[in-house]
Amino acid sequence: MSFSPCNAGLSGPMSTAAGAIDNQREGSFAALGNVFLTRLPAAPLPAPYVVGFAPDVATMLGFDASLASAPGFAEFFSGNTTRDWPSASLPYASVYSGHQFGVWAGQLGDGRALTLGEAEHDGRRFELQLKGGGRTPYSRMGDGRAVLRSSIREYLCSEAMHHLGIPTTRALCVIGSDQPVRREEMETAAVVTRVSPSFVRFGHFEHFYANDRVDALRSLADHVIDRFYPACRDAEDPYLALLNEAVLSTADLIAQWQGVGFCHGVMNTDNMSILGLTIDYGPFGFMDGFDANHICNHSDSQGRYAYRMQPQIAYWNLFCLAQGLLPLFGARYGEAERSERAVQDAQRVLEGFKARFAPALEARMRAKLGLETEREGDDTLANKLFEIMHANRADFTLTFRNLSKLSKHDASGDAPARDLFLDRAAFDVWANDYRARLSHETRDDAARAEAMNRVNPKYVLRNHLAENAIRQAKEKDFSEVERLADVLRRPFDEQPEHEAYAGLPPDWASSLEVSCSS
Numbered sequence: 001m002s003f004s005p006c007n008a009g010l011s012g013p014m015s016t017a018a019g020a021i022d023n024q025r026e027g028s029f030a031a032l033g034n035v036f037l038t039r040l041p042a043a044p045l046p047a048p049y050v051v052g053f054a055p056d057v058a059t060m061l062g063f064d065a066s067l068a069s070a071p072g073f074a075e076f077f078s079g080n081t082t083r084d085w086p087s088a089s090l091p092y093a094s095v096y097s098g099h100q101f102g103v104w105a106g107q108l109g110d111g112r113a114l115t116l117g118e119a120e121h122d123g124r125r126f127e128l129q130l131k132g133g134g135r136t137p138y139s140r141m142g143d144g145r146a147v148l149r150s151s152i153r154e155y156l157c158s159e160a161m162h163h164l165g166i167p168t169t170r171a172l173c174v175i176g177s178d179q180p181v182r183r184e185e186m187e188t189a190a191v192v193t194r195v196s197p198s199f200v201r202f203g204h205f206e207h208f209y210a211n212d213r214v215d216a217l218r219s220l221a222d223h224v225i226d227r228f229y230p231a232c233r234d235a236e237d238p239y240l241a242l243l244n245e246a247v248l249s250t251a252d253l254i255a256q257w258q259g260v261g262f263c264h265g266v267m268n269t270d271n272m273s274i275l276g277l278t279i280d281y282g283p284f285g286f287m288d289g290f291d292a293n294h295i296c297n298h299s300d301s302q303g304r305y306a307y308r309m310q311p312q313i314a315y316w317n318l319f320c321l322a323q324g325l326l327p328l329f330g331a332r333y334g335e336a337e338r339s340e341r342a343v344q345d346a347q348r349v350l351e352g353f354k355a356r357f358a359p360a361l362e363a364r365m366r367a368k369l370g371l372e373t374e375r376e377g378d379d380t381l382a383n384k385l386f387e388i389m390h391a392n393r394a395d396f397t398l399t400f401r402n403l404s405k406l407s408k409h410d411a412s413g414d415a416p417a418r419d420l421f422l423d424r425a426a427f428d429v430w431a432n433d434y435r436a437r438l439s440h441e442t443r444d445d446a447a448r449a450e451a452m453n454r455v456n457p458k459y460v461l462r463n464h465l466a467e468n469a470i471r472q473a474k475e476k477d478f479s480e481v482e483r484l485a486d487v488l489r490r491p492f493d494e495q496p497e498h499e500a501y502a503g504l505p506p507d508w509a510s511s512l513e514v515s516c517s518s
């Protein structure tokens with residue numbers, strides 16, 4: 001059932017888009033039933049207005065690229081029109097549980113997110129979710145709102161990550177309002193429309209395991225297998241095969257995060273996607289000066305989610321997922337041995353994380369260093385670079401981008417990278433080792449530089465860039481949001497007209513803090 005009965009007042013592209021969204025389609029998450037979700041309208045958002053819009057996401061969904069200018073756009077994507085929808089077609093919030101900062105938190109759920117439904121285009125199906133749509137049964141005393149600051153950050157980062165080639169949810173738009181919302185200080189409300197093939201998290205499985213609902217657990221696992229991993233059906237144990245897919249996709253994702261200096265900030269199990277996507281942008285950050293112990297989340301006083309910890313935390317979270325799926329494993333065994341054998345099988349699959357992550361990160365580092373071939377000592381070379389970057393707090397993004405300027409023959413091109421290090425002598429020692437390694441490569445400097453610049457971005461969403469856009473947006477000037485979004489859509493290009501976006505952060509950037517309220 002589509003929303004076509006609810007499109008009164010909409011016209012043109014907006015009417016087409018609204019009518020294309022369906023939250024009762026066969027095989028959808030919503031079709032699993034009420035044990036998984038609660039339907040309710042979004043809370044009214046007074047006088048909504050468009051803050052940001054991603055035309056390429058609209059096109060991906062089969063909508064018109066000019067959708068944001070259509071009458072009723074802000075009303076629809078603020079959730080205001082949902083008050084008039086039939087009860088059976090209302091948006092929904094899903095229930096899940098999870099471990100937060102390593103502690104079992106019990107029931108959680110979509111405390112401020114409402115899924116409008118699915119859009120299907122070119123054989124692909126995407127869920128559209130309003131983050132900041134108001135209180136739900138899972139809000140746990142929260143107000144259910146998102147603020148302009150956090151919504152702009154999520155919009156910009158999800159799109160930046162996509163164009164970096166890192167698996168992520170997407171963002172169609174940000175809708176703002178002057179409605180006051182209190183966080184550390186008084187702010188204004190906003191709603192970001194998130195887009196993903198699925199928002200199923202590790203915590204969904206944990207929830208039904210914890211509540212001894214094996215029937216619901218199996219239905220959820222079957223939904224994920226049938227929609228996203230149908231090849232698992234041919235495995236000896238389809239549910240174990242599902243765990244394996246999660247292990248591999250998560251390992252690949254974390255290798256990609258580490259490779260661009262991205263810190264998620266709150267890797268709770270309820271913030272981990274079963275599809276290996278980056279999900280739930282809150283207190284995230286791209287590192288400026290490299291610090292292996294960097295903590296981007298001001299709320300993380302113990303450093304659980306520091307940069308260097310992210311692989312270990314992902315591995316730990318996968319153990320929680322495996323426990324949640326455990327009742328489904330081992331159907332081929334007899335009852336007397338099923339429990340023990342299922343645990344052994346799960347442990348074997350989980351070890352695949354280490355086998356996948358290390359080579360994935362090593363391959364990524366070779367590409368970042370412009371190495372076509374694999375030789376003994378490559379990992380030592382990369383680790384030594386990180387050591388001197390850490391000691392000198394050398395800028396992560398600029399270091400790797402500027403290494404492409406080094407010559408394999410002499411030190412004539414060293415300065416752009418070398419000048420990022422206070423200890424020039426330490427860099428010189430490493431650079432000579434790097435040149436020695438490059439002597440075994442057949443590519444010339446120009447070809448190597450071109451290849452390196454395809455994997456080492458020049459532009460990332462630094463905190464100060466987001467902050468500049470947010471400050472202007474608070475004054476109702478949204479031009480910087482869209483300008484920055486356009487720059488981030490071409491992260492590997494030179495873009496000389498936007499050179500300032502690739503520079504070192506200003507001194508004031510070091511005082512910026514992001515927390516779980518972000």
